[in-house]
Amino acid sequence: MTDDLTQFRKETRAWLQSNCPLQMREPQTDEDLYWGGRDGAFANSAQKQWFEAMLSRGWTTPDWPTEYGGGGLDPERAKILREEMSRINARPPLSSFGIWMLGPALLKYGTEEQKRYHLPPIIRGEIRWCQGYSEPGAGSDLASVATRAEDKGDHWVVNGQKIWTSYANKADWIFCLVRTDPTAPKHLGISFVLFDMRTPGVSTRPIRLISGNSPFCETFFDDVVVPKGNLVGTLHRGWDVAKYLLGHEREMISAMGLGEVESITTGISEIDPLLRSQMALFDVRAAAFRACSELFLDEFRAGRAHPAKSSMMKYVGTELNKARHELLMSAGGFEAARWSGGSDAGASAQAWLRSKGNSIEGGTSEVQLNIVAKRILSLPST
Amino acid sequence: MPLYHDDEQTMLQDTARGFFDEHAPVSHMRGLRDAKDPAGIAHELWRRCGEMGFTMALIPEEDGGLGLGHVEAGIVQEAIGRNLTPSPLLATAIGGVVALRAATNDLRTEWLPRIAEGVAIVALALEEGSKHAPDQITLKACKHADGFVLNGAKRFVPHAHIADLLIVSARSSPGAEPMLLAVTRETTGITMRTQQLADASLVSDIEFDDTVVEHSNVLVPPRDTGALLEEILNAVRVGAAAELIGLADGAMERTFAYLRDRKQFGVEIGSFQALQHRAAHLYGEVELARAAVLKAQRELDGGSGDRSRHAMVAKAIASQAATLAVQEGVQMHGGIGMTDEHDIGLFMKRARVLAELYGDTNYHAHRLASVNGY
Numbered sequence: 160m161t162d163d164l165t166q167f168r169k170e171t172r173a174w175l176q177s178n179c180p181l182q183m184r185e186p187q188t189d190e191d192l193y194w195g196g197r198d199g200a201f202a203n204s205a206q207k208q209w210f211e212a213m214l215s216r217g218w219t220t221p222d223w224p225t226e227y228g229g230g231g232l233d234p235e236r237a238k239i240l241r242e243e244m245s246r247i248n249a250r251p252p253l254s255s256f257g258i259w260m261l262g263p264a265l266l267k268y269g270t271e272e273q274k275r276y277h278l279p280p281i282i283r284g285e286i287r288w289c290q291g292y293s294e295p296g297a298g299s300d301l302a303s304v305a306t307r308a309e310d311k312g313d314h315w316v317v318n319g320q321k322i323w324t325s326y327a328n329k330a331d332w333i334f335c336l337v338r339t340d341p342t343a344p345k346h347l348g349i350s351f352v353l354f355d356m357r358t359p360g361v362s363t364r365p366i367r368l369i370s371g372n373s374p375f376c377e378t379f380f381d382d383v384v385v386p387k388g389n390l391v392g393t394l395h396r397g398w399d400v401a402k403y404l405l406g407h408e409r410e411m412i413s414a415m416g417l418g419e420v421e422s423i424t425t426g427i428s429e430i431d432p433l434l435r436s437q438m439a440l441f442d443v444r445a446a447a448f449r450a451c452s453e454l455f456l457d458e459f460r461a462g463r464a465h466p467a468k469s470s471m472m473k474y475v476g477t478e479l480n481k482a483r484h485e486l487l488m489s490a491g492g493f494e495a496a497r498w499s500g501g502s503d504a505g506a507s508a509q510a511w512l513r514s515k516g517n518s519i520e521g522g523t524s525e526v527q528l529n530i531v532a533k534r535i536l537s538l539p540s541t
Numbered sequence: 542m543p544l545y546h547d548d549e550q551t552m553l554q555d556t557a558r559g560f561f562d563e564h565a566p567v568s569h570m571r572g573l574r575d576a577k578d579p580a581g582i583a584h585e586l587w588r589r590c591g592e593m594g595f596t597m598a599l600i601p602e603e604d605g606g607l608g609l610g611h612v613e614a615g616i617v618q619e620a621i622g623r624n625l626t627p628s629p630l631l632a633t634a635i636g637g638v639v640a641l642r643a644a645t646n647d648l649r650t651e652w653l654p655r656i657a658e659g660v661a662i663v664a665l666a667l668e669e670g671s672k673h674a675p676d677q678i679t680l681k682a683c684k685h686a687d688g689f690v691l692n693g694a695k696r697f698v699p700h701a702h703i704a705d706l707l708i709v710s711a712r713s714s715p716g717a718e719p720m721l722l723a724v725t726r727e728t729t730g731i732t733m734r735t736q737q738l739a740d741a742s743l744v745s746d747i748e749f750d751d752t753v754v755e756h757s758n759v760l761v762p763p764r765d766t767g768a769l770l771e772e773i774l775n776a777v778r779v780g781a782a783a784e785l786i787g788l789a790d791g792a793m794e795r796t797f798a799y800l801r802d803r804k805q806f807g808v809e810i811g812s813f814q815a816l817q818h819r820a821a822h823l824y825g826e827v828e829l830a831r832a833a834v835l836k837a838q839r840e841l842d843g844g845s846g847d848r849s850r851h852a853m854v855a856k857a858i859a860s861q862a863a864t865l866a867v868q869e870g871v872q873m874h875g876g877i878g879m880t881d882e883h884d885i886g887l888f889m890k891r892a893r894v895l896a897e898l899y900g901d902t903n904y905h906a907h908r909l910a911s912v913n914g915y
Contacts, residue, residue, distance in 0.1 A: 234543065235542070235543070238543070427915050428910075428915060435910060435915060436903075436906070436907075438910065438915070439906035439907055439909055439910035440902070440906045442906070442909050442910065442913060443853075443854055443857040443858050443861075443902070443905070443906050443909060444829070444858065446833065446850075446851075446854040446909075447829045447830060447832065447833035447854055447855075447858040448829060449836075450544070450832040450833045450835065450836035450837075450854075451828060451829050451831075451832035451833070452832075453544050453832070453836070454544040454545060454832040454835060454836075455832075457543035457544050457545055458543075458545055461543060461545075463545065468828075471821070471824065471825045471828060474821075474822075474825060475825045475828075475829060525818065527821075528817065528818040528821040528822065529814070529817065529818075529821075531821035531824060531825070532811075532817035532818065532820055532821040533817075535821075535824065536797050536817075536820055536821065536824060537797075537801065538797070538800055538801060538809075538811040538812065538816075538817050538820060539801060539808075539809040539811050539812040540812060541808070541812045541813075541814075
């Protein structure tokens with residue numbers, strides 16, 4: 160067994176060495192991510208080559224079943240692949256809410272027909288998904304979503320509004336929480352549905368953030384027809400699917416905490432010895448978080464993690480990432496505060512401001528602490 | 542390989558916890574303290590640790606041990622931490638064993654089997670000041686016909702007063718490579734002054750006055766002694782970190798149970814969000830530290846080139862997490878937490894000493910920054 164794993168590591172290392180273009184091993188910014196989709200275009204030939212090579216082995220989703228086009232790797236091999244990619248700083252070949260969020264929920268709750276229809280295009284990067292969760296009146300209190308899905312026999316008619324929908328203006332399909340039973344208690348009247356963003360009545364409007372960028376949108380539904388076959392899981396029990404998916408989303412967001420501050424360290428002990436101390440203490444936490452992330456991922460993939468542990472990881476990881484950006488800004492001084500010009504044309508400041516959203520999106524830090532207190536520590540409810 | 546414990550390690554954890562929960566719970570420590578026990582430990586318990594194999598984890602099989610690793614040694618250390626058990630296991634079965642198994646001379650065969658059996662106790666005499674500074678060695682070892690003559694002092698050495706063997710760092714001249722000497726406590730020219738720390742543990746200041754040490758008592762590793770000293774320190778730092786995790790768990794369990802039970806304003810105080818958030822934050826901090834300690838143990842066992850860095854991180858974060866656990870523990874217990882009768886205060890006192898032992902958070906964060914190039 161151990162020999163097999165050693166052999167797998169050896170082969171994987173060699174394969175990555177010859178298939179991962181050097182350009183795909185350089186540090187990346189948000190603009191370097193490949194998201195696929197109907198309108199997806201590769202930034203350059205290296206990105207295309209890398210994506211296609213990984214796809215040929217099913218490694219855009221290394222641990223998904225091979226029957227849908229995934230890599231079929233067991234947790235130990237999937238970990239080896241992650242380690243070997245990380246060793247050469249290989250970029251992920253495909254960024255996708257389909258992979259990080261919807262896919263795991265479909266694998267657990269979807270019908271065979273839904274899996275066969277939706278998973279292969281996610282794996283191949285052909286369909287780009289967005290998440291219709293938050294609404295103007297349903298933020299931390301997500302279960303109070305008010306978007307209505309009215310039963311019209313063989314289909315629903317959906318009316319309402321979502322907000323903070325990441326990249327809704329670039330997405331092909333949406334997975335969406337809608338209220339199918341307005342008379343039931345709020346957690347028991349929600350359904351989880353999928354529909355094409357090209358359906359008549361769907362419109363989006365990007366929201367300009369403090370960073371100056373617009374990754375989030377308002378999404379409007381005006382008499383949108385959704386076939387009944389697009390329901391995932393049980394009718395009115397969409398909250399179960401939503402929560403399961405949130406676990407994966409939180410795991411994804413917690414990875415924000417994996418960043419380092421090393422690149423900003425030149426001469427800092429002379430200029431600002433107190434900042435050096437703060438950075439040193441940050442480095443301790445960052446290293447501990449890397450270990451924690453490894454442990455959590457191992458437990459998570461093996462199905463051994465407490466279902467609420469992703470809340471703890473999300474809380475710790477995002478608070479850490481915010482602290483990292485505060486240190487980067489402090490170390491960078493006026494250069495980092497630049498909004499235009501300079502070598503990075505405001506990228507530091509934008510990344511710093513963007514990081515403030517980490518502890519809000521996917522459930523605020525305070526919501527995560529509520530969940531940990533209740534579900535892991537078994538503290539009493541009020 | 543997944544980072545979590547495998548089945549055998551999980552079994553060992555159950556065994557170790559079961560053993561110390563039953564035979565050496567906090568009341569055991571309290572009993573030794575109240576009786577002003579001169580040894581500060583129960584020799585009978587130490588012998589039974591040998592029977593259970595707890596002293597043998599890091600001893601190679603050819604020397605009568607189990608040939609396991611730092612993960613296993615840490616599991617036992619964690620069980621000790623949960624129960625605040627006074628035990629020379631850290632210095633003996635982790636520090637002492639890592640030192641002695643590297644010896645190329647008879648020291649190895651002479652001492653390792655005795656440690657394995659739970660007979661011999663080892664103390665690490667590596668500090669000369671009040672703060673951890675293992676590089677500052679002024680204890681002088683002058684060449685002598687039969688070996689070396691020691692002059693100088695070591696301070697705050699845990700369990701030295703009951704140790705069969707002292708592992709002592711010295712230098713032949715300022716700036717010279719450090720030496721490690723394995724000296725029996727009864728050697729002529731050694732005097733000890735033993736005192737109690739806040740956690741009721743006993744530490745000794747040791748004076749060396751023309752103490753003659755024979756050549757055979759010089760610890761001769763295959764490579765340089767400085768590297769061996771670093772190896773020993775890595776091992777005891779990670780071991781102390783594991784003990785701190787156990788301690789933090791013990792403090793948290795008591796505190797969270799209190800939050801669930803204690804009623805004020807007609808409700809359990811654990812239903813207040815102000816306390817829930819602090820409790821959940823604390824849980825996250827301890828989980829962070831637990832993973833860092835596990836990672837460091839694995840890196841030590843794998844002989845990774847990065848193991849010193851992982852050891853620094855583990856000790857730094859475990860000290861911090863345990864400190865938070867006991868501070869929140871006493872505060873959340875309210876008035877009862879301030880009493881000697883309640884155990885939570887004992888956790889606070891032990892955490893203070895363990896946080897200091899082999900380098901506190903600031904010490905290791907500072908070193909980490911230097912290693913990281915700033």
